[in-house]
Amino acid sequence: MAEKKEYRIKVQGQLVPVTEEIYLTYYRMKRRELHLEEKDARHGVFFYSGLDTGETNGEDAIPDLLSPHVEDMVVDKLMSQRLHQCIGQLTSQEQELIFTLFFQNKSEHQLAAETGIPRMTIHDRKVKILSTLKKLMEK
Known part of the structure; x- marks a missing residue:
């Protein structure tokens, strides 16, 4: 066997x-x-x-090209803080307009329909406020 x-x-x-x-x-x-x-x-x-x-x-030596750079994240954070400080310097009506248009994502047409204020008036106010914010940011 x-x-x-x-x-x-x-x-x-x-x-x-x-x-x-x-x-x-x-x-x-x-x-x-x-x-x-x-x-x-x-x-x-x-x-x-x-x-x-x-x-x-x-493998830690491989650069991560998809993630944002730390420096960019810091600059974005500082710019965001500065923007919020500058918005705080606006009048309450200006702050409300900026909040509605940019933070609630409402269009000028929607805001005009809700408030009865002409769209061009809203647009002109927005442009003026943004110009003011730009000057405040550059200080």
Whole structure:
């Protein structure tokens, strides 16, 4: 009677008995992985993980081009704070108009229909207020 062959693979440093099918699949995958690494080496493919050190991760060196720069975020925040300070210097009627048009996203036509004030009057007031805000922002 032929002796049944035992198949083992190394898992976490220990040999574990497996079936022939698992053994063959495992070593095919290992050989495929080795083949792909050799192919990458021939074609000069570089992995950021090659830059890993004890303290840093090589992938951290990849610049994130989609995220806004910290400097831009700080400038935006400062500009926003300055704008709110300048809006605070306007009269209550001017503040209400700016709030309605820009923070509630109402159009000049909608505001004219709701208040009965002609649209061109609303437009002219808006232009004047924006000009005032620009001057205040430039101080």
